[in-house]
Amino acid sequence: MPISENVKLGQKVQIFQPTLVNLYGCSIGDETKIGAFVEIQKNVTVGARCKISSHTFVCEGVDIEEEVFIGHGVMFTNDIYPRATNPDGGLQTEADWKVEPTYIKRGASIGSNATIVAGITIGEGALVGAGAVVTKDVRPYAIVAGVPARVVGDTREVKKK
Secondary structure, three states, rough: OEEEEOOEEEEOOEEEEHHEEEEOEEEEEEOEEOOOOOOOOOOOEEOOOOEEEEEEEOOOOOOOOOEEEOOOOOEOOOOOOOOOOOOOEOOOOHHOOOOOOOOOOOOEEEEEOOOOOOOOOOOOOEEEOOOOEOOOOOOOOEEEEEEOOOOEOOOOOOOOO
Protein backbone atom coordinates (compact mmCIF):
# COMPACT_ATOMS: atom_id res chain seq x y z
CA MET A 1 0.00 0.00 0.00
CA PRO A 2 1.69 3.19 -1.15
CA ILE A 3 2.11 6.82 -0.34
CA SER A 4 1.98 8.23 -3.86
CA GLU A 5 4.49 10.79 -5.07
CA ASN A 6 1.61 13.24 -5.67
CA VAL A 7 0.71 13.45 -1.95
CA LYS A 8 1.49 16.79 -0.32
CA LEU A 9 2.71 16.19 3.22
CA GLY A 10 3.10 19.09 5.63
CA GLN A 11 5.87 19.40 8.18
CA LYS A 12 6.12 16.85 10.98
CA VAL A 13 3.32 14.62 9.61
CA GLN A 14 3.46 11.25 11.38
CA ILE A 15 2.46 8.13 9.46
CA PHE A 16 3.16 5.39 11.94
CA GLN A 17 3.23 2.50 9.46
CA PRO A 18 3.78 4.00 6.00
CA THR A 19 3.70 0.61 4.28
CA LEU A 20 0.16 0.04 5.62
CA VAL A 21 -1.60 3.12 4.24
CA ASN A 22 -2.89 4.13 0.81
CA LEU A 23 -2.58 7.86 0.17
CA TYR A 24 -2.80 9.41 -3.29
CA GLY A 25 -3.50 12.87 -4.68
CA CYS A 26 -4.30 14.31 -1.25
CA SER A 27 -2.90 17.07 0.94
CA ILE A 28 -2.04 16.45 4.61
CA GLY A 29 -1.44 19.39 6.96
CA ASP A 30 1.40 19.97 9.41
CA GLU A 31 1.69 17.73 12.48
CA THR A 32 -1.18 15.46 11.45
CA LYS A 33 -1.03 11.82 12.60
CA ILE A 34 -2.24 8.95 10.40
CA GLY A 35 -2.73 5.39 11.64
CA ALA A 36 -2.37 2.07 9.84
CA PHE A 37 -4.80 0.82 7.19
CA VAL A 38 -6.00 4.33 6.31
CA GLU A 39 -6.91 5.26 2.74
CA ILE A 40 -7.06 8.91 1.74
CA GLN A 41 -8.03 9.49 -1.88
CA LYS A 42 -7.31 12.20 -4.43
CA ASN A 43 -8.62 15.72 -3.92
CA VAL A 44 -8.93 15.30 -0.13
CA THR A 45 -7.52 17.99 2.12
CA VAL A 46 -6.66 17.22 5.74
CA GLY A 47 -5.76 20.21 7.88
CA ALA A 48 -3.01 20.66 10.44
CA ARG A 49 -2.87 18.86 13.79
CA CYS A 50 -5.50 16.25 12.92
CA LYS A 51 -5.58 12.61 13.95
CA ILE A 52 -6.84 10.03 11.47
CA SER A 53 -7.11 6.70 13.31
CA SER A 54 -6.56 3.25 11.82
CA HIS A 55 -8.90 1.55 9.35
CA THR A 56 -10.45 4.84 8.20
CA PHE A 57 -11.54 5.54 4.62
CA VAL A 58 -11.53 9.17 3.42
CA CYS A 59 -12.82 9.37 -0.14
CA GLU A 60 -12.54 12.04 -2.79
CA GLY A 61 -14.58 15.15 -2.00
CA VAL A 62 -13.91 15.28 1.75
CA ASP A 63 -12.41 18.43 3.24
CA ILE A 64 -11.16 18.14 6.82
CA GLU A 65 -10.15 21.36 8.58
CA GLU A 66 -7.59 21.76 11.40
CA GLU A 67 -7.53 19.92 14.73
CA VAL A 68 -10.09 17.27 13.73
CA PHE A 69 -10.16 13.82 15.35
CA ILE A 70 -11.29 10.89 13.20
CA GLY A 71 -11.74 7.64 15.17
CA HIS A 72 -11.00 4.09 14.09
CA GLY A 73 -12.91 2.65 11.15
CA VAL A 74 -14.71 5.85 10.12
CA MET A 75 -16.22 5.64 6.62
CA PHE A 76 -16.95 8.59 4.37
CA THR A 77 -19.04 8.37 1.18
CA ASN A 78 -19.09 10.72 -1.81
CA ASP A 79 -22.03 9.63 -3.97
CA ILE A 80 -25.69 10.09 -2.98
CA TYR A 81 -27.03 7.56 -5.50
CA PRO A 82 -24.24 5.01 -6.10
CA ARG A 83 -24.64 2.59 -8.97
CA ALA A 84 -22.24 0.10 -10.56
CA THR A 85 -23.74 0.39 -14.04
CA ASN A 86 -25.57 2.82 -16.31
CA PRO A 87 -29.12 2.12 -17.56
CA ASP A 88 -27.63 0.44 -20.65
CA GLY A 89 -25.79 -2.04 -18.41
CA GLY A 90 -22.32 -0.60 -19.06
CA LEU A 91 -20.02 -0.05 -16.10
CA GLN A 92 -20.01 3.47 -14.74
CA THR A 93 -16.90 5.62 -15.00
CA GLU A 94 -15.95 8.85 -13.24
CA ALA A 95 -17.87 10.73 -15.95
CA ASP A 96 -21.15 9.05 -14.93
CA TRP A 97 -21.54 10.48 -11.42
CA LYS A 98 -20.86 13.61 -9.39
CA VAL A 99 -18.68 13.77 -6.27
CA GLU A 100 -20.72 15.28 -3.43
CA PRO A 101 -18.45 17.39 -1.18
CA THR A 102 -18.36 16.78 2.56
CA TYR A 103 -16.92 19.27 5.07
CA ILE A 104 -15.57 18.54 8.54
CA LYS A 105 -15.00 21.82 10.33
CA ARG A 106 -12.24 22.81 12.75
CA GLY A 107 -12.04 20.89 16.02
CA ALA A 108 -14.78 18.39 15.22
CA SER A 109 -14.48 14.80 16.47
CA ILE A 110 -15.90 11.70 14.81
CA GLY A 111 -16.17 8.51 16.89
CA SER A 112 -15.09 5.05 15.80
CA ASN A 113 -17.14 3.22 13.17
CA ALA A 114 -19.22 6.26 12.26
CA THR A 115 -20.44 6.59 8.67
CA ILE A 116 -20.59 10.05 7.13
CA VAL A 117 -22.94 10.24 4.16
CA ALA A 118 -21.90 12.44 1.23
CA GLY A 119 -22.81 16.08 0.93
CA ILE A 120 -23.02 17.09 4.57
CA THR A 121 -21.13 19.47 6.87
CA ILE A 122 -20.07 18.61 10.41
CA GLY A 123 -19.75 21.91 12.22
CA GLU A 124 -16.90 23.36 14.25
CA GLY A 125 -16.36 21.61 17.58
CA ALA A 126 -19.11 19.05 16.93
CA LEU A 127 -18.90 15.48 18.23
CA VAL A 128 -20.22 12.45 16.33
CA GLY A 129 -20.78 9.42 18.56
CA ALA A 130 -19.26 6.03 17.82
CA GLY A 131 -21.28 4.03 15.31
CA ALA A 132 -23.47 6.96 14.26
CA VAL A 133 -24.71 7.32 10.70
CA VAL A 134 -24.65 11.01 9.82
CA THR A 135 -27.19 11.78 7.06
CA LYS A 136 -27.73 15.53 7.67
CA ASP A 137 -25.61 18.54 8.54
CA VAL A 138 -24.42 18.73 12.15
CA ARG A 139 -24.50 22.21 13.66
CA PRO A 140 -21.39 23.60 15.37
CA TYR A 141 -20.76 22.14 18.86
CA ALA A 142 -23.60 19.61 18.59
CA ILE A 143 -23.20 16.10 19.95
CA VAL A 144 -24.94 13.61 17.68
CA ALA A 145 -25.44 9.86 18.11
CA GLY A 146 -27.50 7.02 16.71
CA VAL A 147 -28.81 5.74 13.40
CA PRO A 148 -29.63 8.11 11.91
CA ALA A 149 -27.59 10.55 13.99
CA ARG A 150 -29.64 12.95 16.12
CA VAL A 151 -28.62 15.79 18.41
CA VAL A 152 -28.18 14.59 22.01
CA GLY A 153 -26.16 17.43 23.50
CA ASP A 154 -23.74 20.31 23.13
CA THR A 155 -19.96 20.01 23.47
CA ARG A 156 -19.77 23.39 25.24
CA GLU A 157 -21.83 21.95 28.10
CA VAL A 158 -19.63 18.89 28.68
CA LYS A 159 -17.35 19.28 31.68
CA LYS A 160 -13.71 18.49 30.97
CA LYS A 161 -11.60 16.77 33.57
